[in-house]
Amino acid sequence: MPRHTLLALALTLALPALAVSSASVAQTSPQAPVYATSTTPYPGTITLEVDATNLSQRVFTVKQRIPVQAGEVTLLFPKWLPGNHADYGRVDKVAGLQISANGQKIAWKRDPLDVYAFKVDVPQGATNLDVAFQFISPTDREQGRVVMTPNMLNLQWNTVALYPAGYAASAITFAPSVKLPAGWQAATALELQGRAGDVVTYKPVDFDTLVDSPMFAGRYFKTIDLSNGVGKPVRLNVVADDAKYLDAKPDHIDAHRRLVQQMRKLYGAEHYDHYDFLFALSGQMSGIGLEHHRSSENGVGVKYFTSWDPKSGSTDLLAHEYNHSWDGKYRRGADLTTPSFNTPMQGSLLWVYEGQTQYWGNVITARAGLRNFDTAKDALALVAATYAENRAGLSWRALQDTTNDPIIAKRTSKAYGSWQLSEDYYSGGQMIWLEVDARLRAKSNNKVSLDDFAKKFFGMNDGDFKVNPYTFEDVAATLNSLVADDWGKFLHDRLDGKVPLTGGIEASGWRLVFKDKPNAYAKAAAAEYGRGGADFVYSLGLSVGGDGVISNVRWDSPAFNAGIGPGMTAMAVNGKQYSSEVLEDAVKAAKTDKKPIELLVKEFDLYRTIQLPYYDGLRYPHLERIEGKADLLSAIYAPKK
Known part of the structure; x- marks a missing residue:
């Protein structure tokens, strides 16, 4: 009898035994x-x-x-x-x-x-x-x-x-x-x-x-003392592609020193014996922002110092990574606190670790004078707009679930970030903590703020830099000790998608509006990083690179509903060769003449014309004051004395 026939017969005779022992077979599978x-x-x-x-x-x-x-x-x-x-x-x-x-x-x-x-x-x-x-x-x-x-x-x-x-x-x-x-x-x-x-x-x-404790090393190197002999030593260690990029203006360095001062004032303690910013100014080595307990890895473009303009200000990268010495390194979510580098991590509290750090990154950068209030406010407007109109994915996926994204997606890019979501615990967490701050201030008649939470939760035990884990219950209990409220429900409602994430804007005395010109921060960022691209996210619902390639399409936007997808190349607009200016003019014209915009696109080796029936003009996010309501935002961004 052929071997496969014998095997089939044996399996038939053994079926009852196999049914009984299937659980044990599964348990002995390789692990x-x-x-x-x-x-x-x-x-x-x-x-x-x-x-x-x-x-x-x-x-x-x-x-x-x-x-x-x-x-x-x-x-x-x-x-x-x-x-x-x-x-x-x-x-x-x-x-x-x-x-x-x-x-x-x-x-x-x-x-x-x-x-x-x-x-x-x-x-x-x-x-x-x-x-x-x-x-x-x-x-x-x-x-x-x-x-x-x-x-x-x-x-x-x-x-x-x-x-x-x-x-x-x-x-x-x-x-x-x-x-x-x-x-x-x-x-x-x-x-x-x-x-x-x-x-x-x-x-x-x-x-x-x-x-x-990673290392930066280089041919062109400079160390700048940021402590001025006060507190623990803090140094800015800079490497650059060329010596000329190391030259920094005195007022810019002073702002970095104020960054250290304002962070110390916020927390009232330092959880390191010394701290070293590792800072690369390069167009060759890849950029980075990675926190460590007594240092951080930071990489930006070569002109960080040489193009300093107090009106536009600097990135909040250094404030963000420095803040992690307290939030993320000294105090860390219990399920991220693992004994070895081959023990799996869980990130259920990343909306604290990264979300509150994202919040303080913008705030402390403004308090230090590395950016002014208007720049910080404009940066916040872009975040608010994201969670008002550009995160359709929150209809099917809770913010809490995005804390799994580092493991799910390995920080690879996604075709439709507005629908798929991608580590939204950063900026979505920032929005939650803005609302917490405004709520603490309102309920305490401005006697308590998120500054008090930061000092109480992260700032204890000066000089201690052994990891101090925490849980969700610890976060809620500390908030309740400052201002009695059902903070557990408040946080869960936002983390689980029961309440929108934008409530902190109006609670702080401002409202999100859209105007026909980008705010100053967005304009400066586009000039530095846009490489000739154009942003029509809140109008047509797409972004276009300098080469005409469509890089982002907002889910359920006019562009998406017309059939446009990322990776297509814009070739012509209303019969004219594509440029960002031509498309901008077409959006303005459509608002008046109510005629669909004709966009000729190339998709692989196919060309087709797509009709875009959009008539609401250009739209860019801004924040404006609500008359008669307390301006908590200005107080939040004001330097601590």
């Missing part, structure tokens, strides 16, 4: 390993040597010596990364892995159920594993963040270290060193042990602290 995380100190210190001199090929070369005992050892590459809130570890960029003991090469095997885990059988008599590999950093932006250029680099220790499973990251000690390109200077929150030529050695630290 990804779960690693213990003992807080007992790991025996010995792991040495870590990084050669960061191969700039042209953008390769970090790594050597480690790991104390071990005979038997099976699992070495882990960090997977779940703080600040990223997800499993972003780039193990795909690890190459050339070789492991040896006593001068003899040892075979390793990757765990197929956890590709971040490497299994090694340590032979008898071996006391150390010698590990060598390369981290092949991106050579173009399609591969990820570019972190090496001819003039600067960004070293994140989680990309250049393996660590033993079975121990909490805080229980494993590393002794790190880096060989830098000749003559370069570096900044990190780590404590310097010594420098011999271009090899920099740092004092041994636990792995948690090491990963939380």
Whole structure:
């Protein structure tokens, strides 16, 4: 009898048994390993040597010596990364892995159920594993963040270290060193042990602290003291593509010093022994905004200092990342507080971690004078408009659910962000906290504000920088201790989509309106980042790049309902070659003559004309005062004395 016939017969006879045991079969299916995380100190210190001199090929070369005992050892590459809130570890960029003991090469095997885990059988008599590999950093932006250029680099220790499973990251000690390109200077929150030529050695630290202390290094480097001898040392460490971009105007630097002062006034405590802004001004190394407890990674364009204009102001990036030292690093949602970098994270409280930080980022930037009140207000108008008209997805998906987005989408772009939503806990959270602030002020007759919550919830225990976890109940209880209310219901109503997110605008004495010209902040941002594009999001419902490619289409907008989608190219408007000015003129004309706009688009190799029946003219978000209502917004943005 053929083999397949015998198998069919056997299965038929065994059906009752299979039905009974199906649960046990499911339970024995292969599962990804779960690693213990003992807080007992790991025996010995792991040495870590990084050669960061191969700039042209953008390769970090790594050597480690790991104390071990005979038997099976699992070495882990960090997977779940703080600040990223997800499993972003780039193990795909690890190459050339070789492991040896006593001068003899040892075979390793990757765990197929956890590709971040490497299994090694340590032979008898071996006391150390010698590990060598390369981290092949991106050579173009399609591969990820570019972190090496001819003039600067960004070293994140989680990309250049393996660590033993079975121990909490805080229980494993590393002794790190880096060989830098000749003559370069570096900044990190780590404590310097010594420098011999271009090899920099740092004092041994636990792995948690090491990963939380990245490095910026560069040929053109400058450190600016922001403390003026008050409180803990705070430094702005700047690397740039060229020395000329390091020149900063005195009033601009003074505003950075006020940023530190205003943050200290807000919280009344500092949860670090020193703080280092790592700040890159580059058109070559990729931008970044990533928080750490005693430092932050920040990357912007080269003209941050040289194009300073107090009227338009600066980005709120530095305030946002600095705020995280309190909100996100010192105090962190309990389900994000994990013992190792291979323990899964959950982000249910990211609307506090990122949402309130987004709120304070704009507020403290204004209080410091890095942007004026009008600029801060205009920036807020864009957020308010987003949640008034550009988040149709909130009809099917709650803001709370977007706290899963770092894991769901890995911060990749989405075709229809207004419908799919994308990490809305940032700006949606900002709107919630504006309303909380206004409500605290109104209910207390201006005696209590969100400043008081910040100080009480994040500002306790000056000098303590051990992570202090919290829960939703802790947040609600602290609000209730300031002003009695049903804060749990208030927050859940907004997080779960029962109440719109825009209530804080009118509660603070302003209203969202639309005018036929962009506000000053939007205009300045378009000039700096727009690259010749045009914004018709709140009129036609689309944005167009400088090359005519439609980059964004608002769900259920006139453009969407006419059949326009992202990726099409605008070729002509009403028979004229496309330009942003021609399309703008057509929108204005349609308001008067009530004739549909004809848009010729290219979709792959097809051309077609689409009729856009839109007659309401240009619309751009602004905030305007509500007469007779208290102006809480001006009070919120006013500097603390």
